[in-house]
Amino acid sequence: MIRLDVKNLHKTFTIHTQGGVRVNAFENINLSVKKGEFLSLYGPSGAGKSSILKTLFRTYTTSSGEINFYTDNGTLINIATASQSEILKLRKSSIGYVSQFLQILPRLSAVDVVSEQLVLKGESEEISRLKAKEMLSYLSIREELFNLSPLSFSGGEQQRVNIAKGIIAPKSLLFLDEPTASLDKTNTMKVIEKLKEIKKQGVAMIGIFHDLEAMQSISDSIYELKRVG
Ligand SMILES: Nc1ncnc2c1ncn2[C@@H]1O[C@H](COP(=O)(O)OP(=O)(O)OP(=O)(O)O)[C@@H](O)[C@H]1O
Ligand SMILES: [Mg+2]
Structure with missing residues (x-):
């Protein structure tokens, strides 16, 4: 079952603060991803990989083309043209985005940040916290850090909390922009194992990895x- 079907997608940035200079980010992108499938974007720095994910998530607007998202009951929503309220609904129910960096409110602990995702899905507070701790341990976060704010963690620790947050309660489509960029090999491969589990649950994913081995071990196809220009 097709989850996302992208047709002739094109993005040009117009930089208004610099005399309206136009920068071509990407053009003629055609790709699709099925339920339970992982598609990787691969290419040199500046090729437009992050911009594509941001456009698919509607952080950026589309210059031309279609981003067709199919819900479980087959309803089609074109993310390129959907209203802002439809997009917000879609992000809440169906589409997640994991960036390289953790962005959270101060004073929330690592366990709060991760368990909140399960609570939002209707899980009890107690079970959510238990599962959050399990996930943090799996990603090698030391127990003594669980109740502290991740804002004081190292870069790699923050990234692991960010991944835990992004994958503990996955929606039906997930975008991942270099989620393992500052992790060592062991933790990178642990993340890959988790992503494989999520795939089995039917989540469709589009990701960017700088680690080729990681990319090849998770990808069903590579774009x-x-x-x-
Ligand atoms: N917000 C923006 N405004 C203007 N130009 C942008 C913006 N975001 C990206 N670009 C331009 O789009 C092009 C593609 O950038 P993008 O970040 O998508 O590349 P990338 O493939 O993710 O590279 P990297 O591997 O280095 O992360 C670049 O030339 C960049 O200057
Ligand atoms: Mg990028």
């Missing part, structure tokens, strides 16, 4: 980008 290669060349620099444009």
